[in-house]
Amino acid sequence: MGEDGKKGWVKSIIRDEKPDVIGIQETKCGIVDEYWVEALWGGKGFGFSQLPANGNSGGILLIWDTRIFTCKEAMGDERFIAVKGEWKGIIGEVFLIELTSKCQRNDRVQ
Known part of the structure; x- marks a missing residue:
């Protein structure tokens, strides 16, 4: 499946399911900009x-609905993204974390 096919598949999930948060791994993309994410998110x-x-x-790409989650801080390295913020209707901080690992078994942390 080509790049456009993968993006279309993800767009259909977002359009049909309307998630508050979606995490995508193996994007195989360099730095994406706001316009690229807007096309994927649908607005x-x-x-x-x-x-x-x-x-x-x-x-790795982590996208959230700003009507539901407000980001206060983000960090990460080559294996994760962590975003700290506020979730509408929840008191206190909420963390969204997306993890990945290398494909080679010897590189995985046990």
Whole structure:
């Protein structure tokens, strides 16, 4: 499945399911911009954090509905993205975390 096919598949999930948060792994994309995410999300009203791909592998993208979640801080490294913020209707801080691991079994943490 090509890049457009994958993006279309994700767009259909977002359109049909209307998630508050979606995490995408193996984006195989360098740095994505607001316009790219807007096309994927299907409009405005989103926030996102990303870990760009390294060459033609990896890449993490975390997108959230800004009517539901307000990001206060984001961080990460080559294996995760963590976003701290406020979730509508919940008192206290909420963390959204997306984890990934290398594909080679020897590199995985047990």
